[in-house]
Amino acid sequence: MSKREPRKRAHDSTNEAAAPGGNDSEPPQQQIMPIINKRYMVEKFIINTVKKVVAVIIHIDFRKPPQEVRTNNYKSIENHEQGAKELMYYVHYEELDRRNDEWITLDKILVNEVVVEPVIKVPTKAPVEDLHKEIVVGPPVIKPSGALTRSQRRTLEEYSHLKTDLNDLDATTARLEREHEERTKVKNIPQITIGAHEILAWYYSPFPPDCENLDIYMCEYCLLYTPHHERFKQHIDTCKVRQPPGNEIYRKDHLSVYEVDGSGQKLYCQCLCLLSKLFMDHKTLYFDVDDFMFYVLCETDEHGAHIVGYFSREVESANNLACIMVFPPFQKKGYGKLLIQFSYELSRREGYIGMPEKPLSDLGKVSYRSYWWWRLMKLFHIHQGHTVTATFLSNESGIAVDDIVSTLITMRMCRQYKEPEFIPGEWYVRIHRKIVDHCVMCGYGKPPRLLLDRTKVRWAPAQTRPEFERQQQRTAAAMTSRRASKSQNVTPLVTPLATPPIEQKPEDTYTPSPLTDHHVATDAPDHISLPLN
Known part of the structure; x- marks a missing residue:
């Protein structure tokens, strides 16, 4: 009687002869699992094609797949927390920005493919x-x-x-940069819905723990948010707010700018900061908004004022802009440069030369460079053939000297001289015709798509910066020049302490309808009273 041959599987290759010991098939090979901080080849969907790119495993966790995270009501959110989870990997693509980091499943990681190690080249000095x-x-x-x-x-x-x-970078800055990357390396919000737009989050934002790994629904008028879709729909039907809670200081065509005081509208400004942090890597202002003014740009129609971006600036600061953001659906429309023009117009009316707060983000740096070149090229055409100082260009354009130097030094258009006929420490700019023509050929100096109409700006400072500085100097001089009287030469008597009056806070005029108990993070200031259901 012939021995029965073992049945072969289509994907397995086994020897016809039985292995010693009675086993008819080889044991299955153990699958290799990815390791954190190691480089792998990963399949990524880019522009309708699947490409193989190099990625680094940042974090490993059991969680729901992205398509199952997006829910429509609070009951499905509870089911999502109780449902089965899958082992997923958070990866960073080496050739892409951090905004493209995402969670992927194991089947997209090509563990067995060899990854070429990056070649470290020794820097050499190039010939002049x-x-x-x-x-x-x-x-x-x-x-x-x-x-x-x-x-x-x-x-x-x-x-x-x-x-x-x-x-x-220096040691302190490098340490802070590493701490920031470690704290914010994993995105906690997959997607946010605001108005008619569903936007994928770019970076980490300190939303409450109850909102982590869930989609956020935010009202585009009052900026209250919730992870519950049904509760969000109820709020939309009852919310009566149709514009930001501030004064409209600019209107032209369908665009309006509203000035919102951070000390008077804390809840709105805090939600605005949380929203912008989803699309901004470096941002530290979340809840301490008392000393900042927010200028919100909106597209207006018959339904209301729809927020598209904003910029903030600190009160009584040398910077005319602290943070600027144009949300992804409205980028590449000229709104960023329009806000930059608006910030310089405000500083011009206050009587001082402002500058943005450093460091600038990657997108903000490009917008500012383009704006600075446009302003400087207009002056170059006027003063062509002359050598002028950076201080002169600063007074004419309203741009700070440091920003002018950092812009022109890449083209080697400014330098300092040690000769006695030149002012020590002053930067000089030689405006030669060939250099100006070369800058035009390279595309510098293109005008913004949207130009600010200064006649439409309805804003004036209560006190200009020079007036404020002179008042401070007079006050300081009066305090130092005052002679002591006889009663001040001896130890004064103890003055009995009076009971301080209870400070009564004015009622907030901005009272949006209640939305949810998740609309402010848990580490928000304790003195803010929040509407609850």
């Missing part, structure tokens, strides 16, 4: 003539291939979103 050739043609032509000189790297950092190396 080669450096001149590469820099003169302008930033759009420079490509980050091979070792870069300091001038080339500075140009790429300014115009091509090249990330600053931590080794180039």
Whole structure:
């Protein structure tokens, strides 16, 4: 009687002869599991095609797949918490920005494919003539291939979103940068719905723990939010707010700008900061909004004022802008440069030369560089053939000297002189016709898509900066020049302490309808009273 041969599987190759010991088939191979902080080849869907890219495993956790996280009501959220979870991996793609980090499943990680180790090249100093050739043609032509000189790297950092190396920073800044990346490396909100737009989150934002890993629904008028879709629909039907809680200080066509005081509208401004943090990597202002003014840009129609972006600035600060944000659905429409023009118009009316708060984000830096070149090129055409100081350009354009120097130094248009006929420490700009023509050829100085109409700005400061500084100087001089009287030469008597009056806070005029108990993070200030259901 012949021995029965074992049945073969289509995907398995076994020997026809039985293995010793009575086992007819080989034991299954153990699957290799990915490891944190290790590089792997990953399949990513990019522009209707699946590509293989190199990614680093950042975090591993059991969680629901992204398509099952998005829910429509609070009952499904409870079912989501109780349902089965799957082992997922949070990856960072090496060739992409952090805003593209995402959770993926194990089947997208190609564990067995070999990943080529990055080649570390020793930087070498380029010849002077080669450096001149590469820099003169302008930033759009420079490509980050091979070792870069300091001038080339500075140009790429300014115009091509090249990330600053931590080794180039001082010890304290580098430590803070590493702590920030460690604390915010994993996104906690997958998607946010505001108005008619569903927007995927880019970065981490400190929303309450009850909102983590869930989609957020936010009212575009009062900015109250909730992870419950049904509760959000009820709020939309009852909310009577149709514009930001502030004064409208600019209106032209379908655009309006509202000035919102952070000390009077804390809840609205805190929600605005949480919203903007989803699309901004470096932002530290979340809840301490008392010393800031917010200028909200809206598109208006018959339904109300729909928020598209904003900028904030600190009261009595040398900076005319602290944070600027245009939300993703409204980018590349000229709104960013319009807000920049508005910030400089406010500082001009206050009588001082302002500058944005540093450091700038990658997108903010590009917008500011473009605006500065536009303002400076207008002056270059007027003063062509002359050598002027950076201080003169600053007074004419309203741009700070440091920003002018950082803009022009990439094209080697400004320098300092040690000769006695020049002012020590002053930067001089030589406006040669060939240099101006070359800048025009490289695309510098293009006017913004939207120009600010100064006649439509209905805003004036209660006191200009020069008047405020003179008042401070007079007060300080009066205090120092005052002579002591006889009663001040001896120890004064103890004055009995009076009972301080109870400070009564004015009623807030901004009373949005109650939405949810999740509309402010848990670490918000305790003195804010919140509407609850």
